[in-house]
Amino acid sequence: MKKQNVLNLIKYHVERNESAFRNESINIARHFDSIGDYQLAEYIMSLISESNLYTPQSSDFESKFLKQLDTRGMEPLNLPVEISDDIKGIINAVNHNIGINKFLFEGLPGSGKTEAAKHVARLLDRTLFYVDFDNLIDSKLGQTNKNITSVFNEINTIPHSNKVVILFDEIDVIALDRINSNDVREMGRVTSTILRELDRLTDLNKEIVIIATTNLYSSFDKALTRRFDAVINFNRYSKEDLIEVAEHYFSSFIKNFKGISKDSRLFKKILKATENLPYPGELKNIIKTSLAFSDVNFEHDYLRRLYNNLIGNLEQTDITQLYVQGFTVREIEKLKGESKSAVSRKLNKEEDQDE
Template identity: 30%
Template sequence: MENFPNKELTRVVQTGLNGSPSAFALSVGRLVAKLKHVDLALAQEISALLPSSSALRSGDSFAPAPVDNDSRMQLVEVLYPVILDKAPVLAPKVKQMLDECLTEWASMDILLKAGLAPARMLLFCGLPGTGKTMAAHWLAQELKLPLLTLNLATVMSSYLGKTGNNLKAVFDHANTRPCVLLLDEFDAIAKRRDDGSDIGELKRLVNVLLQALDDWPANSMLVAATNHGELLDPAVWRRFDSVINFEKPGAELIAEYLQEASLNDTARLAMAKMLVGESFSAIGALVMSARKRALLEQSKFSQQFIKLVVRSVLDRGQMEKPLDAEMLLMRLNGASMREIAGHFGKTHPTISSVVKRYLGE
């Protein structure tokens, strides 16, 4: 122990006094990792005293959520337990990265004893409606932790220094027990500090954020989501364990997303190809509209959904063969093959081929 760095022992004492069990366990783990080279028996003895991951992830319920002093509105929304109707449809690379994070959390005991921590800060980048928020909910569900979502409209204040105080209150609250903290529209609080229009408030806010990220405990997960990664301060990027990019889904993912819809395989694959370029949220809105129309008009969901998709693509001028769309709409509105053929001056086999290709009839 004569040559053992005093700063390691000092760090253990400091984190122990901070009151964060996970930070203390992580600090002790780092001490043990270095102590093994000096005194293996003592290292093993200390390692055996470390709490298990289940102990670190348990805790009492949260205290009441912090509020803005002026509006008296809550700064965070708390959801627990988080239960999704179905798992989100994710691109293979995104799913792999999230699964790797969950694997690390399942092995928290092993990591802490080696002075390591599971991935605890993730940055989700991508266009709106691509599944970033849903993925955060899924992580909270899988980790069986409460989901805290920053109420950005309440946190942001026009009063000098008030936004920074509100943000600090949110992090102090989240640190009271294990959770998943979602910071949506992250660029609003982590914007580059070289913005020429800034009068100093932005720099103070980002500095508060950076300090909070540095102090984030090992037994909670922080998920920041942004549609504008290019606006983030460079110092913010370095704080995250993983940066995960969410892109608009291709035909294969859309077809998977529509798997539970009442569509035959031919129609589902055809609609998936037509919907390429749309976000999951836009597709979900079409599904919901079709369900409501089917209910109110006492018709089939598939009929209403295909009509909405075809009209949407046709209105945007993105239908490769607009005439096909017109034929499909007539068919969905109850016209016979013969009537459609006569209307467009086409043969019956031609109409039959179009209908079969899109509707599977």
């Protein structure tokens, strides 16, 4: 600590500038933490907390690496029961306050990992900060490693830690398996730093919650995996789960479109006829664009687009194939844009040819 720090504290106190006073106090605590005087650093942070100089929700909180995510007004999560139970388990574990506070969400893109992290913060009534990897990762050799140390210093000195969740979204960008990395030496240094910082994370902030997500769990460093108290697998959607999610999105979106006829039954039939339904993130976009791009002069055009996106080219699919897929004459009429009599004639003609 320098003389200037003391002068700044006096100046900010006289000016009644609580924000600047708080930031200066945090910088002083970080200094003591960096030289190994963890007890004094923790004492300074506790004084700041008790004096209400810091609230995580305040808009004047500034950090180079931590950015706040808004969790207000979120839509309900549509997760399979098994995953929902695990999310409830996380809430219970944190509320037990026994130091189980680091969680890894793994799964395919669009499986709901990031949204689930937001809901965990909301259900715990905590402010959610995410690590900004754009600022964290540096092209200069060794700078990324230093930045990782800096971001953990920021995390370790956040007051009111029982009111904060830190999200490392897609942490695999800095934590892939050291053996499989193209730059083994540099990646090894980065991963080793993360391991060390996670090990000492609870020294100053025993109540802070860390959530990391990864799309590449098979390539994830196994030593890092062991640093997390629990790994939640988001690849547990059955086809029925995905259909339920799709129906929720469909009902939410279609009410905003005028002149479009809602046909929930045909919508669901298309989903059932799809061999491999995509995960919620992609499914949501497909449903939204099918509705948004539809022709206002063709009330069922969104269903045709949905079929094209999920199953195949409807123009190249003959009526008999659609019938075999389980669509009725009336439903084929909607998809093909042909009259019922025309559809029936084509079906009868195909039957006569088979005989």
